Amino acid sequence: MTPLPLVRMKDIRKQFGPTAVLTDACLDIFPGEVHILAGENGAGKSTLIKILAGVYQDWEGEVEYFGNARRLRSTEEARRIGVSVIHQELSLVPGMTLAENLFLGRNRTRFGLVRRREQRQAALGWLAKVGLAADPDSPVDHLPLAAQQLLEIAKALLGDARVIVMDEPTSALSASDVNRLFGLIDQLKKEGRGIVYITHKMEEIERLADRITVLRDGAWIGTKMAAELPVRELIRWMVGREVNQVTTREHVPVGEERLRLERFSVRGRGGQEIIRNVSLTVSKGEIVGLAGLQGSGVTELLEGLFGSFGDATSGKIWVNKQLVNIRSTRNAMRNRLALVTADRKSKGLNLEGSIIHNVIIAALPSLSPWGWRRRSTEREATDRQVRALRLKAPSLHSAAWQLSGGNQQKVVLARWLLTTPHVLLLDEPTRGVDVGAKEEIYRLIQQWTQEGMAILLNSTDLPELLALSDRILVLHRGEVTASLQRAEANPEKILAAAMGRLGTQ
Amino acid sequence: MRKLEVGMIAVLMMLSGCGGASTVKTGEKSKTHWKVGMSQCNLGEPWRVQMNSDIRTAAAAFPDMEVIFKDAQNDTLKQRSHIEEFVSAKVDLLLVSPNEAQPLTEPVAKAHAAGIPVIVLDRALMGEQFTTFIGADNRKIGQAAGQWIVSKTGGKGDVVELKGLMTSIPAQDRDAGFREAIRGAGLTIVFEADMKWLEAQARKEMESALARFPKIDVVYAHNDPGAHGAYLASKAAGREKQMLFVSIDALPQEGQSYVRDGIVNATFLYPTGGKEAIYTARQILQGQSVPRKITLQSRVFTKENVDRGGDPIELK
């Protein structure tokens, strides 16, 4: 007899405004199993988990927890009935001790006063259970990330969670910490708890999976026992659709080298290497695609190259065959680099500013000799770009926040075109952009290469990346795992390499 | 970031806390060397700067006296700890110009009980637990100003009263005394405003009064800067010759100078008592008995008498 599932989610639908992010998603969690939830970026995994944990309330479908259909009203309620989610961004309170964090929200009290000694004693037991040897009275700030993760698990266990969801828990862990975590997962499994595990790493799927559910474009694709789902098939499930040609790449003769990187590395705030020894070249008229799943470091590669990380980069950079030293964004701009950031709202636009303001800001030094602005020159330059990009706006003085996503993106593109870059770094240039505008941006990218620009393109939209790129480099945890020519590239190869499967080149 | 903030606040507290004690060493140490502690409630007002300077000047004449000054910067609790510090430093006598009566009564009483003679300056304390109080009477000074104005105007005319911060006792007394004195005479207060002891504010209010009233005969300001600001406003309107300007405090560099320069017609001294405090302190230290309360006499300064140091006032 098959045991009853702990949780059963059926036909879950969820919309954000007009866009559906989940259509008919399903997920069953049985006691004593590790259930891998797989899918590309944007497949709807996080949304599904957030519904499971009571973060969202406005969804359609049916969820049964431990045999009873119910709709949770809060994450607190989820925790109370035994569903715990360990998010990528940990939810520990800095400044509080291990014990305080552990008992946060379920303090042992007498007459409203916290019984600290009792908590401390109890904390020792729970920490031992997850194999964390640390003083319960030390603040969590000083704990290494791996230990913080274990503490989160202890917190879940303390609440007697029967379902524990882990969202890419190993993204910041070292190999030995990962092993420790896996040991703990095995133990939790033996205790009959259900584990949902989200990961982009093939080796983890192979090591942990009992069953696998794949989501794609918000829909349930299938669920199978891990043993019955070979890697090839898993990847096909994730990629799914035959890649419908989004656009055609016209042949552009490749000219001389514009950009060369050798053993380029980027260190993050904590000193860890986000990008390790990446070497690449981009030539005049060429589009080199960069592929990578969440946490692969592609964005950091582009921002590091553009000087945003300051001194935290190493390696050699040649622009137009000149060895250059890029330590700031101004350095990068002086070397004719331009970066269109992935996050328009937080890193791209001044939403309060007018179109003119946003377009001219990067090219301002050349537009305003001696510092004095020439408003007619600015207006003409903006107008020229607006026309070339077919940017639609009521007036050049409209504020950026009044524009649609596609037109906002065109504002950012116009800004960088005005600086006449030789190397254009595009990070997710079509994210949050409607279909029509996407097509236009594809056309523009092609046109720029014909004019001699070299483009480094990051896109998590695989069909888009395949259609535009002349070559594709795939990154996994900050390292290049594959370099594919246009002719040999396909979604399966890219995804396999992005999940850490080497040897696909 | 949070650590940084805590650090910054600590630095700020140090900044505002320093500048506390400064010592005046007077001459050689003799066998009878007296250490006197002076706790001033704040040095933001020029009048209190003057008081400290009067004490310093008076003490300089006696080489056997050393005065240690502390400034509480308007903080009652800070002044309380200053008093306690003086007690533990075993000063021979304590001068206190208290910030507030109620909260400082007890620390002063403790010092007194510990055998340290205490002279309270300017603002009174509650109870009897100190040696003597030296201060002037704002109400009487306000009255004197009122009587002077009545006698100069013949008891007729329109008055603008520019008041000090009306939540403070001195301003209330200077207002009440003045009103008592002009009651019954033909003077009318046509415009009154709280200028909070501030010159800029006084000037603003005076401008409003000038705009409203074509005839103003007297300006009575609760302090010297108030009268100065009112004078500048009237001068800008070309009307400064039509009115009398009367102020209180008569600080040497303010009121007395204004009288000398013909800006203010009369200013009434609100004595700091600094000199008297030192003399009384010597009497106490030498074992003589002193009265429990010493009321300081005010003086009036006008163009005629300013160079010979003003005249004592007599209340009618």
Next chain:
Amino acid sequence: MTAILKKPAFLASAEARAVLALFLVFLLGLIFNGDGAFLQAGTHRDALRQASVTGILACGMTVVILAGGIDLAAGSILAFSAISFSIFAIWWAWLPFLAIVAAIGCGLACGVVSGSLTSGLRIQPFIATLAMMVFARGLAKSISGGVKVSTSLPNADGTYHSIQLPAIFRQIDSRFAGDNISVVTLIFLMCAALCWVLLSRHRFGQYVYAVGGNEEAARLSGVPVGMTKIAAYAISGAMAAIAGICQAAQEQQGDPEAGSGYELTAIAMVVIGGTSLTGGRGGVGLTLLGTVIIGYLEKILSINAVPEANRLMLTGVIIVLAVLTQRRGGRGA
């Protein structure tokens, strides 16, 4: 919510709303005219003169706020510069031009320090300028010896003698155009014009708006974020110094206690004009309107001899009303 607060089309711009608020305040003055005092030309001249000193502070404050900061030190820098100017001009009898330039230099230097603390050492503007506020006040008291710097100087025996007030003091505190405009008001207008030119006609202004609107985006667009912030605080410091010189000229002395709390009035002027406290939106033209609104408000309360307690309460209510009229119907509001 939006239906109730929906604004008519002619109030679409912040300028139009500020003008409306000014009109309403003016109407208030016509109703409560203090026995006709409000109808005299002199009242208006004085209202504008009184608002000018804080107005000059508000011009500098606008630049800092647009760049996403705040300058709490403005009032203290005013006092420090007023003292410096008085010492240079009265005690040391420098040439007026030299004394003015040196005093402005003092304010500018304070601003550069504030700016460097926020952009270089990454101290929050509120904290950094709070520190500068305390420090500059201390500096003012320390170089003046804690007393007012005036024309009466102490003699050796403790008495005082007066010296001649330098002419520059009276010149700054005079009027022209048939006695109808104060020189101080003219200085305020010139300061506003200078800030306007910098903000809207110079590259620097675009940098200020970019940094205040989205600092990270500005940095990634090659805007010199650090220098822009330092320059903004330096301008605020220089404006505070000019205000300090005007204040000293009007009081005919330098007062180490001058200008305390003025920074808050200046911030109110900026906000009532319609400049956003979060930065990136607004302008010095709006601040000009905000200054006049507050100036007239104070004048109306003063000519009606409204008691202090009621004045404070009324001012609080009116600030809230003015800011509510300024709130725009669009995004997020």
